[in-house]
Amino acid sequence: MIEYSGQPHYLVAVDCIVFGFDGEHLKILLVKRGLEPEINKWSLMGGFVGANESPDDAANRVLKKMTGLEGVYLEQMQIYGEPDRDPIERTLSVGYFALIDIHKYEAQLNDDYEAEWFLINDKPKLIFDHNQMVADARKKLRYKAALHPILFEMLPKKFTIPQLHILFEEVNDTKIDTRNFSRKITSTGLLIKLAEKDKSGSKKGAFYFKLDKKKYSANAQAFLNLMPNLKV
Amino acid sequence: MIEYSGQPHYLVAVDCIVFGFDGEHLKILLVKRGLEPEINKWSLMGGFVGANESPDDAANRVLKKMTGLEGVYLEQMQIYGEPDRDPIERTLSVGYFALIDIHKYEAQLNDDYEAEWFLINDKPKLIFDHNQMVADARKKLRYKAALHPILFEMLPKKFTIPQLHILFEEVNDTKIDTRNFSRKITSTGLLIKLAEKDKSGSKKGAFYFKLDKKKYSANAQAFLNLMPNLKV
DNA sequence: TTATTAATTGTCAAAACGACAATTAATAAT
DNA sequence: ATTATTAATTGTCGTTTTGACAATTAATAA
Numbered sequence: 001m002i003e004y005s006g007q008p009h010y011l012v013a014v015d016c017i018v019f020g021f022d023g024e025h026l027k028i029l030l031v032k033r034g035l036e037p038e039i040n041k042w043s044l045m046g047g048f049v050g051a052n053e054s055p056d057d058a059a060n061r062v063l064k065k066m067t068g069l070e071g072v073y074l075e076q077m078q079i080y081g082e083p084d085r086d087p088i089e090r091t092l093s094v095g096y097f098a099l100i101d102i103h104k105y106e107a108q109l110n111d112d113y114e115a116e117w118f119l120i121n122d123k124p125k126l127i128f129d130h131n132q133m134v135a136d137a138r139k140k141l142r143y144k145a146a147l148h149p150i151l152f153e154m155l156p157k158k159f160t161i162p163q164l165h166i167l168f169e170e171v172n173d174t175k176i177d178t179r180n181f182s183r184k185i186t187s188t189g190l191l192i193k194l195a196e197k198d199k200s201g202s203k204k205g206a207f208y209f210k211l212d213k214k215k216y217s218a219n220a221q222a223f224l225n226l227m228p229n230l231k232v
Numbered sequence: 233m234i235e236y237s238g239q240p241h242y243l244v245a246v247d248c249i250v251f252g253f254d255g256e257h258l259k260i261l262l263v264k265r266g267l268e269p270e271i272n273k274w275s276l277m278g279g280f281v282g283a284n285e286s287p288d289d290a291a292n293r294v295l296k297k298m299t300g301l302e303g304v305y306l307e308q309m310q311i312y313g314e315p316d317r318d319p320i321e322r323t324l325s326v327g328y329f330a331l332i333d334i335h336k337y338e339a340q341l342n343d344d345y346e347a348e349w350f351l352i353n354d355k356p357k358l359i360f361d362h363n364q365m366v367a368d369a370r371k372k373l374r375y376k377a378a379l380h381p382i383l384f385e386m387l388p389k390k391f392t393i394p395q396l397h398i399l400f401e402e403v404n405d406t407k408i409d410t411r412n413f414s415r416k417i418t419s420t421g422l423l424i425k426l427a428e429k430d431k432s433g434s435k436k437g438a439f440y441f442k443l444d445k446k447k448y449s450a451n452a453q454a455f456l457n458l459m460p461n462l463k464v
Numbered sequence: 465t466t467a468t469t470a471a472t473t474g475t476c477a478a479a480a481c482g483a484c485a486a487t488t489a490a491t492a493a494t
Numbered sequence: 495a496t497t498a499t500t501a502a503t504t505g506t507c508g509t510t511t512t513g514a515c516a517a518t519t520a521a522t523a524a
Contacts, residue, residue, distance in 0.1 A: 004243060004280070007280045008243075010244055011241055048240075049313065050240070051322070054314050079287055079326050081281065081326075089235050092287070094311050182471095182472075187511095201471095202469065202471065202520095204521045410503085411485090411504075414503075435501070436491085
C-alpha cells in the first residue's frame with residue numbers, strides 16, 4: 001500500500017464534556033482515568049479513535065460505553081493538538097460536549113468506570129489540558145444555548161418553566177427576570193402545556209410542559225435570542 | 233519511550249477554505265494538488281501537521297506559504313475524519329476557513345502553486361471531501377457573519393458602505409434593504425467615517441469608512457444581529 | 465378561615481425592527 | 495449654463511420586541 005512518505009503519524013482521541021442538570025446546578029460527569037500516565041486521576045471521558053470509525057463515531061461509542069446512553073446530544077467543539085499536550089506520545093484530541101438528562105443516566109449507573117457527577121464550579125483538577133476543555137465547553141454551551149433551544153436536552157421529557165428558568169440561570173451564571181423569561185420562552189412556540197402539575201416544589205405546583213417535537217426540529221437551526229442583553 | 237500500546241496512528245492534515253471578495257462576488261482560492269493521488273486536480277490549500285506544530289500552527293504555515301500572507305483571519309471549523317476519506321491512507325483533516333483581503337493577496341501572487349480564485353458559485357469539483365468542506369465553510373461563514381463583525385476582514389482598510397452592503401448580500405445570498413442595512417451597520421458604532429470619497433463606482437462617490445479598531449476588538453465576541461430576519 | 469409560599473400573569477415606556485421613497489451630490493450631456 | 499443621469503444618502507412610521515417593574519393566583523399548612 002502506498003503511503004504519504006515521511007509524514008509523522010499521531011494518535012487521535014476524543015474527549016467528552018458531559019453536562020447534566022440536577023434541578024439546581026449544572027454538573028459535569030468525570031471519570032477516573034484507567035491507564036498510565038496519571039492513572040486514577042480525574043479526567044474527561046475519552047478514548048482513541050479506532051481504525052474503522054470517525055471521531056463522531058468514537059465519541060458516541062465512548063459515551064455509550066461509559067453512560068449506557070445512546071442518541072444523546074453531542075456536538076463537536078474543537079481539536080486540541082498542541083505537540084506536547086500528552087506526555088507519552090503525541091495525541092490530538094477532538095473535544096465534544098454532550099448534554100444528557102441526568103436522571104436517565106442515574107438509571108444506567110455503571111460503577112465499572114468510577115464515573116461521578118461534579119458541580120461545574122466545584123470540580124477537581126483534571127489531567128492534561130482537560131481543564132481548558134471544560135472551560136471551552138462551558139463557553140460554547142453558553143453561546144449555543146443563547147441562540148438555540150438545546151438546554152431542553154438536559155431536562156426530562158416533562159419539565160416546568162421554573163426548572164427551565166433555573167437551568168438558564170445556571171448555564172449563564174446570571175439572574176434572569178422570571179416574567180420576561182417566561183414570556184420569551186413561551187413565545188418561541190416550542191412548548192406544549194400539559195394538564196398535569198409538578199407539586200414537588202411548591203404548594204401551588206407548576207404546570208408541566210413538553211417540547212413540540214416538530215417545531216423543535218424545525219427550529220433547531222433558528223436563531224432565537226433566548227438571553228436578555230445578549231453578550232458573550 | 234512509552235507508547236499507548238496497540239493504538240493505531242494516523243496522519244493529521246489541515247485544509248483551508250480561503251474566502252475573498254472582489255467587490256462583486258464571493259470567491260475562494262483553490263490550488264492544483266501537487267502530489268498523488270489526484271495530482272493536478274483542484275483542491276483546498278492543505279498540508280500535514282508537522283511534529284512540532286499544532287493544527288493552528290500548520291494552518292497558518294500553509295496559508296503563509298501559499299499566499300504570502302500572515303496574521304489572516306483564521307477559524308477552526310471542524311474535523312473531517314471518515315475512515316476512508318483519503319484513499320491512500322487514513323488521514324484526518326482539520327478544516328479551517330480564512331478571510332483575506334483579495335487585493336493584498338494579488339500583490340503577493342505566487343505562481344509556484346497555481347493558485348486561482350474561483351467564484352464560490354462556479355468552482356470546479358474538488359478532490360476527496362473538499363466539496364463538503366466548502367459547503368460547510370460557507371454555512372459557517374454565514375452563521376458567524378450574522379452575529380459578529382468579521383466580514384471586514386475581506387475588505388481593504390478603507391471601504392464604503394455600498395461595498396459592505398454587496399458583501400453582506402453575497403455572503404447571505406439575499407437582497408438586503410439599503411436603508412435598513414446602513415442604519416444597522418452604522419449603529420454598531422464600529423465605523424469611522426473618513427473625509428475621502430471613493431468615486432470609482434459612481435458620480436456622487438461614496439464616503440470611505442474605516443474600522444474603529446478599539447471597538448472592533450471589544451466587540452469581536454459580541455452578538456450584533458447583523459442580518460434582518462435572522463434565520464440560518 | 466387565614467397565613468404562607470411559589471407560580472403565574474400584566475403594564476408600560478423605550479428601543480429595535482422592517483417596510484417603504486424622497487433627496488442629494490457629483491458627473492455627463494445638451 | 496442648464497439639464498439629465500446615476501448612485502449614495504437620509505427619513506418616516508407603524509409594529510414588534512425588549513426590559514424594567516409588581517400584583518394576583520392556586521395550592522397547602524396552620
